[in-house]
Amino acid sequence: MNDQRFESVLAELRAVVGPAGWIDDPAAMAPYVEEQRGRYRGAAVAVIAPASTDEVSRVLAHCNAARLGVVPQGGNTGLCGGAVAGADQVILSLRRMNRIRALDARNRTLTAEAGCILAELQRAAAEAGRLFPLSLAAEGSCQIGGNLATNAGGTNALRYGVARDLALGLEVVLADGTVWNGLSTLKKDNTGYDLRDLFVGSEGTLGVITAATLRLFPQPGDVQTALLAVGDIDDALAVLDRLQQASDGRVNACELMSDRSVAFATRHVAGCRAPFATLPPWMLLVEVSGGRVVDELRPLFEATLAEALEAGELLDAALAESQAQAQAFWRLRESIPEAQKHEGGSIKHDVSVPVSAVPEFLRRAGAAVESALPGARVCPFGHLGDGNIHFNVSQPQGADRETFLGEWERCNRIVHDIVAELGGSFSAEHGIGRLKRNELLRYKPAVAVEAMRRIKQALDPNGILNPGALL
Amino acid sequence: MNDQRFESVLAELRAVVGPAGWIDDPAAMAPYVEEQRGRYRGAAVAVIAPASTDEVSRVLAHCNAARLGVVPQGGNTGLCGGAVAGADQVILSLRRMNRIRALDARNRTLTAEAGCILAELQRAAAEAGRLFPLSLAAEGSCQIGGNLATNAGGTNALRYGVARDLALGLEVVLADGTVWNGLSTLKKDNTGYDLRDLFVGSEGTLGVITAATLRLFPQPGDVQTALLAVGDIDDALAVLDRLQQASDGRVNACELMSDRSVAFATRHVAGCRAPFATLPPWMLLVEVSGGRVVDELRPLFEATLAEALEAGELLDAALAESQAQAQAFWRLRESIPEAQKHEGGSIKHDVSVPVSAVPEFLRRAGAAVESALPGARVCPFGHLGDGNIHFNVSQPQGADRETFLGEWERCNRIVHDIVAELGGSFSAEHGIGRLKRNELLRYKPAVAVEAMRRIKQALDPNGILNPGALL
Numbered sequence: 001m002n003d004q005r006f007e008s009v010l011a012e013l014r015a016v017v018g019p020a021g022w023i024d025d026p027a028a029m030a031p032y033v034e035e036q037r038g039r040y041r042g043a044a045v046a047v048i049a050p051a052s053t054d055e056v057s058r059v060l061a062h063c064n065a066a067r068l069g070v071v072p073q074g075g076n077t078g079l080c081g082g083a084v085a086g087a088d089q090v091i092l093s094l095r096r097m098n099r100i101r102a103l104d105a106r107n108r109t110l111t112a113e114a115g116c117i118l119a120e121l122q123r124a125a126a127e128a129g130r131l132f133p134l135s136l137a138a139e140g141s142c143q144i145g146g147n148l149a150t151n152a153g154g155t156n157a158l159r160y161g162v163a164r165d166l167a168l169g170l171e172v173v174l175a176d177g178t179v180w181n182g183l184s185t186l187k188k189d190n191t192g193y194d195l196r197d198l199f200v201g202s203e204g205t206l207g208v209i210t211a212a213t214l215r216l217f218p219q220p221g222d223v224q225t226a227l228l229a230v231g232d233i234d235d236a237l238a239v240l241d242r243l244q245q246a247s248d249g250r251v252n253a254c255e256l257m258s259d260r261s262v263a264f265a266t267r268h269v270a271g272c273r274a275p276f277a278t279l280p281p282w283m284l285l286v287e288v289s290g291g292r293v294v295d296e297l298r299p300l301f302e303a304t305l306a307e308a309l310e311a312g313e314l315l316d317a318a319l320a321e322s323q324a325q326a327q328a329f330w331r332l333r334e335s336i337p338e339a340q341k342h343e344g345g346s347i348k349h350d351v352s353v354p355v356s357a358v359p360e361f362l363r364r365a366g367a368a369v370e371s372a373l374p375g376a377r378v379c380p381f382g383h384l385g386d387g388n389i390h391f392n393v394s395q396p397q398g399a400d401r402e403t404f405l406g407e408w409e410r411c412n413r414i415v416h417d418i419v420a421e422l423g424g425s426f427s428a429e430h431g432i433g434r435l436k437r438n439e440l441l442r443y444k445p446a447v448a449v450e451a452m453r454r455i456k457q458a459l460d461p462n463g464i465l466n467p468g469a470l471l
Numbered sequence: 472m473n474d475q476r477f478e479s480v481l482a483e484l485r486a487v488v489g490p491a492g493w494i495d496d497p498a499a500m501a502p503y504v505e506e507q508r509g510r511y512r513g514a515a516v517a518v519i520a521p522a523s524t525d526e527v528s529r530v531l532a533h534c535n536a537a538r539l540g541v542v543p544q545g546g547n548t549g550l551c552g553g554a555v556a557g558a559d560q561v562i563l564s565l566r567r568m569n570r571i572r573a574l575d576a577r578n579r580t581l582t583a584e585a586g587c588i589l590a591e592l593q594r595a596a597a598e599a600g601r602l603f604p605l606s607l608a609a610e611g612s613c614q615i616g617g618n619l620a621t622n623a624g625g626t627n628a629l630r631y632g633v634a635r636d637l638a639l640g641l642e643v644v645l646a647d648g649t650v651w652n653g654l655s656t657l658k659k660d661n662t663g664y665d666l667r668d669l670f671v672g673s674e675g676t677l678g679v680i681t682a683a684t685l686r687l688f689p690q691p692g693d694v695q696t697a698l699l700a701v702g703d704i705d706d707a708l709a710v711l712d713r714l715q716q717a718s719d720g721r722v723n724a725c726e727l728m729s730d731r732s733v734a735f736a737t738r739h740v741a742g743c744r745a746p747f748a749t750l751p752p753w754m755l756l757v758e759v760s761g762g763r764v765v766d767e768l769r770p771l772f773e774a775t776l777a778e779a780l781e782a783g784e785l786l787d788a789a790l791a792e793s794q795a796q797a798q799a800f801w802r803l804r805e806s807i808p809e810a811q812k813h814e815g816g817s818i819k820h821d822v823s824v825p826v827s828a829v830p831e832f833l834r835r836a837g838a839a840v841e842s843a844l845p846g847a848r849v850c851p852f853g854h855l856g857d858g859n860i861h862f863n864v865s866q867p868q869g870a871d872r873e874t875f876l877g878e879w880e881r882c883n884r885i886v887h888d889i890v891a892e893l894g895g896s897f898s899a900e901h902g903i904g905r906l907k908r909n910e911l912l913r914y915k916p917a918v919a920v921e922a923m924r925r926i927k928q929a930l931d932p933n934g935i936l937n938p939g940a941l942l
Binding site for chain 1: 575577578579580621622624628632633635636645649650651652653655656657658659660661662663664665666668669671672673677688689691708712715716717719720721761762763823824825826827828854857858859894895896897898899900901902903907911914915916918919920922923925926928929930941942
């Protein structure tokens, strides 16, 4: 950093957090400045890791006074450049704020600091006989503060909602360092504007989430899992509807896999196997859970899938006979992103459309992309129950990777235009960050963008919070 | 209205909506200017009822240019003066915007204009084989726009959430007349700040909700209802926990009634009867629903209540043997507010505390009020499962009504201070309106109030929307 005017504020910041909370050695900063997927390599004056809300408050007050840009960061597992800092900014890592402050089993709430690892919160809830249902691929390293700041989704969102739905209250430090204690554990509280949901999903541009109160659920005694072979998406939706109706909405997950995505996984990832003699056009991974004892839901699950078979909605069904088999089914689904890497470059889309429009979306987007990029291999998969499809496109076999990836924006345009026509979203669960700001300006109504700008100006008038992200 | 400067804008407004949308005759305006509970008698230059979003847009643009205050109003069933206008303001009634624009059974969404009556939306969903679960006493006349603007709760919130949880998207006209089409039917959409939830619960102070997309649910095939006799609230919470666990959260309602509230209802309201030989200290009305056929949940319901009896958590239980009996149970619960009127003046509180803190709240608040107001008869009832208690206090027998009601603020202070100490809310589901603005300033953290003011200023810089409400 060349700018002399920051020297005094850096000294002040260092004094606030002490040596344990200060990193400015480039090698030690490396894990904080590069984004996991390798798309972004940022920089930073320093990585600052406060140990308490009070330290976050003092850090932000100093930065605000000095107009020093601050990029809040959780586990740095994002995929859209939301936590990438510039050379004249500091990274504010929440990792040292990792205490569980309270767990009230009867009230079914847990109060956790922002730096708590998601998997640790799942464990703490389970130890208290409760379920914290947020679950996603990065759960072993992502932090709850980042989950909330990006409104993470994941595989259980179908039943339990996205991160927003799981938060009852927040503690947030505003740009000027003032602390809002909104750590309510109340479900009903009609006392003014919903500040909580304004901060959730704002990607650290309006305030820094330092703690949250989270909703817990009964821990199910039984989990039933199946892989289903279906001929088309209309049938898949009919099966999902049947399962939802029969189980009173106790369907945790309804994950879609195209034949190609399954073929990639079985080809490249050890232990992945499709349980059907011939590969069907589509496979569904469905999971229902509930009850108090093992196999309590089995009769209902079997009967419902039998009805679907009889109605011709299913080609075949494989019910997991053990926990190991259920895990193998999940492994197949979760190996798809990894498997795709072995097939060369991949242009990615994280889109959602109304659930009823998924069949039309897949037909139209598939045809349009294959026509525009001859030989490109459309490989969709994702959270069918939420209408959230990871519409990934692998390069033609033998094509040049970089040439193909050069088509990224053209391919995005084709897919996102169709999504927009169907009333969908160009960013269903991964957020905007620095990757999709242009898409936001293109697809979001101007009146919404203007309202967002005014809110940003109202809460962070100096623009110090995550400059360059989202807006 | 004396002010001449409004004359031209009134002519413009009248031209926008035409005679069908214009009321300025005092007798015809009466139902719009007086609030139901009789606590507020307002006024208005005119009641304006636009027939379309475009008309709302033009109305607001004119009002904004002329700095004319606008009070949006739905069914005028609120209890906190949220839709009460002053003599120099206009009332914007949404009643003519009452079309259901779309219903997508497979996507489980319904798009309705703000003026749709809640009960009509429930019926439309049922006709499509779906459930729209929002349910409250005023459902025959309240409007969905008002339900959303006040984030209504009601008796099914335990399972399905409050109004906020049931909205996927909104169409909102901003103060300057610009229209935000945010009528998303998506569950996952991470593209910027959550404007939707900012408008939900803002009581018409940030924009006028003109339409909404709402979530629908599977229609349950079976409903089981019971009245339970319990000795104390800890036992009541244990029973609720047991039912939640056994039914996987399919408990729609868990309504608490104190012995006194039951006694009032059986004394004053025809057809109300407690099904127990002796009146227990507390009664619970519990309802679970689900499955596909009648009595599908009966074995689970019976077994769980039998376990609770055996564990000593219940004194007695009466399971509804017919729909008529279930309705009689609900009638008992719903008659309490009416019954209270026959016992003289009542000082009301709509509070929530963490569910686990309800026993302590009831003990402390009951003792404090009885000590401060000798002879006053504490009469709590409400939504135990959400920690939301209508902590009403009836006057001493034979006391002077007005003298007693003169203690309203002192009584509020006692109760709300205890609520605040327990991390609760002084307005759980009825909102702020004009009634609880002082409470908001007293109990809400100053940083939250300041953030709210900035947001108000950012979105309604001329302050024309519902002046005097909420902030």
